[in-house]
Amino acid sequence: MNIVRKIGEFPRNPTIITGFVPTMGALHEGHLSLIRMSAKENDRTVVSIFVNPTQFGPNEDFSRYPRPFEEDCRLAFECGADLIFAPDAEDIYSTNPTTVSVPYVTDQFEGQRRPGHFQGVATIVTKLFNIVAPTNSYFGEKDLQQCALVKKLVDDLNLPTNIRICETVREPDGLAMSSRNRYLSSKDRELAPMIYQVLARSKDLLLNGEDIESTLDLQAKALSERGFRVDYLALVDRLTMHPTQSIIDNASLIIAAYLSNTRLIDNIRVVG
């Protein structure tokens, strides 16, 4: 069981084909699919487990975010991880730390609702890439805006890693896997799959030529009527994460909605 806690002890070796799966722990099938993919495609797979404080807002769930560390390690190694990197926050952040900002792709949606979140993500991802020196890095498409950010970040800063985006893994009823699903009451858990149903139905309607705005309005209303608080339901270019008024290449539908206090996000590709 190869677990590294200190940056200075990380066995950095850019000559080994290394796959990297950055996580905040609380691993679910979504993460595990990334780890399996990495293990298949690389000579060595590194999984990081770090609940990154700078990507949580002041009213978000940093302190209660689940941290089942031993179970996470067992699962990661079972799925083919060779090394777990689990640094302490004190080892990661100095006082007055340097920050990395990726504008435009983060202007709207999660970036707008969660000020500071994506700066926290961009900064930690840059640091982890520099520490791990991965050949290939694996991200789940469920966090679509994060995927757009990471691709832009890597292009813009010339970070020497390939970004591999992997399909969202879903529960049998369609709910996208998320560490935050465990916050749902059993009643909310029963309602939650409606999010994906609405995405799938909206996609069909749009591809059948229905009007974008009225379709999305109606579908959002259907969720509200069942008790969701819909934050957004939008058609975007998934490379820029800006809304689009037509069914372009790279069009995705994205959604964020609350059930009680739990915020759920999901997305579906409309084209491509």
Added chain:
Amino acid sequence: MNIVRKIGEFPRNPTIITGFVPTMGALHEGHLSLIRMSAKENDRTVVSIFVNPTQFGPNEDFSRYPRPFEEDCRLAFECGADLIFAPDAEDIYSTNPTTVSVPYVTDQFEGQRRPGHFQGVATIVTKLFNIVAPTNSYFGEKDLQQCALVKKLVDDLNLPTNIRICETVREPDGLAMSSRNRYLSSKDRELAPMIYQVLARSKDLLLNGEDIESTLDLQAKALSERGFRVDYLALVDRLTMHPTQSIIDNASLIIAAYLSNTRLIDNIRVVG
């Protein structure tokens, strides 16, 4: 003559001990001393020549900055460079580019007077490090706040390069070498060495126990009387680039002053 223009064509190889000297061209003895040092300490020396638009303010000298490219190449190769990297701005910057910010060390002095300058520096340096993958990177102490920034940047983002700070190279009369010295009229060029004389005299006075504030006031006044427009003359901790009220470890005196429209900066170590 190995000159690379495209990022994609850069022969990146993290297994070769590589020294890196990032420059904006217009090479002088200061740059050449860095290149010679790198050639001595590494198996391969890369010199970049890139007049980085993002580190110039709107009223600064970007368009008239000297670009004697062929002469620069000749000098760099003569001093031991193996490869010159001279990218085009279009190859370096996307629209809505990612930025890197190093707070605190850039709060004051050059960072305060030149808004955006250090974000431009931090971003281009991060990119160049990722492209070149240098083992050792060389910077001149003349740009003291830039040195503090680069050290903090490398620590904070875990960039895998060693930062080597090299002594300021001076003209026989004491004037610090700078690409901008060529802007000086012959009258101003005669006055310019007073900057270093004032630094050296102030250092002696402070080490002899004179009061810091009144000494610096008097010395700045002496420059003003000779026609300089003094922007600042301050005693700082050169690691944080914040003023200090006592002669601490890492104390340096820093100065910025105009002669006509040319801004000159310089510094001297008081301790360490």
